[in-house]
Amino acid sequence: MREMKKIFAGILMTVLLTGCSSQEILSEVPQTIVLPEEQIDSLPMQEEDPTSAETENTESFSLLEEGGSRFAYESLEAPEQIWYLEIEQALGEMEGTVKLSTDPLEQGLDEQDIDKIFQCVMIDHPEIFYATGYTYTKYSRGEKTVGIDFAGSYELTEEEAIVRAEQIRKITADWIRGIGEDKSEYEKVKAVYEQIIFATDYDLNAPDNQNICSVFLEGASVCQGYAKATQYLLNHLGVMCTLVQGTVDTGEAHAWNLVRVDGDYYYVDTTWGDASYRMEDGSEQEGLSEINYDYLCVTTEDILRTHRIEGVVAMPECTAMEANYYVREGNYFTEYNREQLQRIFDAAREMGRTDITLKCADETCYREICRVLIDEQEIFSYIPDSNSTISYAQNGKQLSLTFWVTNE
Structure with a gap:
């Protein structure tokens, strides 16, 4: 045998x-620029253009896609969710500077909360691949923050x-x-x-x-x-x-x-x-x-x-x-x-x-x-x-x- x-x-x-090494994965906020704080007596108002509403209706677009999970959004408190929706829309439409609602400021939020909320938007939306960060401008009256402008930073043009x-x-x-x-x-x-x-x-x-x-x-x-x-x-x-x-x-x-x-x-x-x-x-x-x-x-x-x-x-x-x-x-x-x-x-x-x-x-x-x-x-x-x-x-x-x- x-x-x-x-x-x-x-x-x-x-x-x-x-x-991933530190070079391989970046924070969702690789370039956050805080513009100088402005002391104001009243918030600046955007000039009304009688044709702006019509222009927005015909030319507006959004790269946000439906059906995704909003797991990060659901983890936020109600005031944070207000800013989330505004930042989400701004990034999805690649808008310029937008004014964030003041109600969350009255409920205790400030500019330091923007970073967390921005990250939550990016976590929920992998289709926002073109955003690299954001900038904001804070408006104060004395020691009180009375307004915040937000603007996304993008590495691509809309086209x-x-x-x-x-x-x-x-x-x-x-x-x-x-x-x-x-x-x-x-x-x-x-x-x-x-x-x-x-x-x-x-x-x-x-x-x-x-x-x-x-x-x-x-x-x-x-x-x-x-x-x-x-x-x-x-x-x-x-x-x-x-x-x-x-x-x-x-x-x-x-x-x-x-x-x-x-x-x-x-x-x-x-x-x-x-x-x-x-x-x-x-x-x-x-x-x-x-x-x-x-x-x-x-x-x-x-x-x-x-x-x-x-x-x-x-x-x-x-x-x-x-x-x-x-x-x-x-x-x-x-x-x-x-x-x-x-x-x-x-x-x-x-x-x-x-x-x-x-x-x-x-x-x-x-x-x-x-x-x-x-x-x-x-x-x-x-x-x-x-x-x-x-x-x-x-x-x-x-x-x-x-x-x-x-x-x-």
Whole structure:
């Protein structure tokens, strides 16, 4: 009887638990200019042009798109919401200087609140890709603020912004048709996650990498571009999605998303879903899937192992597991289960895949599966070709294991 030799190539891949560097993700207010405070006896009035109303009606436009989530808006108090709506309209219509309502001033707001409200507008509206900041002028009477003028800062002209917006709508309409609006919410989130990863290269030097233009028009971006593109697509597919900003455990800035699937909240990090981005040397591995599902619909507990939530909008506690990728796909383990693992390998072979990934419920389960499959090399009992070379990657923080065949 011929002895069957088993070749085991264990490649332990160190996962880069990093986000965007300080150069990669910018504050939503990269250029805020405070004009000199003006002491006045009365607020300046705009001159009335008898033809202005007619001109506005015929020439006005807005780049705001309907159907998106207003998660950040809903987090604001009523006086803040008044200024939010005014700033939202000003940015959407690329207006010049606008006067903010004075009622919020009477209710305790001042110029220091503009920054938070501006950020909330930008968080809710990935389609405002052309705004780079704002300026304001404060009018005071003695120690009292009696008026504030607001003006957005834009890197594009109206004509340029309209052209880009139309290009984005055409491209994303094709993507949305490919995904299918009749899918379940989980299927839509998974499809968007995969589509953006397949279509986008992670590139620190990508143009417009802080907005959706980088993903949809250039096919290259960094974390904020990935996250805003995810938000844009899911909102158009009818799935609640908002932007989350913070840092990772190295202290670097990062951006990802919060989604709502079947009534429950989950975190999604499309950037970290790009497997090649998270390899230490950035190289692709033969046989390894391009997509890492460790960050598709995860809990607060899971995301806080590597991320820190910051920003101006409070996030809900995410505890549901029903829409987690590994739970939904049957790859979630509470203990070593040979029958369950065999089903996973069999399903992968039927789909023509040479890789599988599983997630463990806790450290005890994770150590047990690592011992059986790696230390005792039981993994080979699931591979029909005894001459296969198998590689594996571990994500100890997310308690996941990936195995793939590198040559057969």
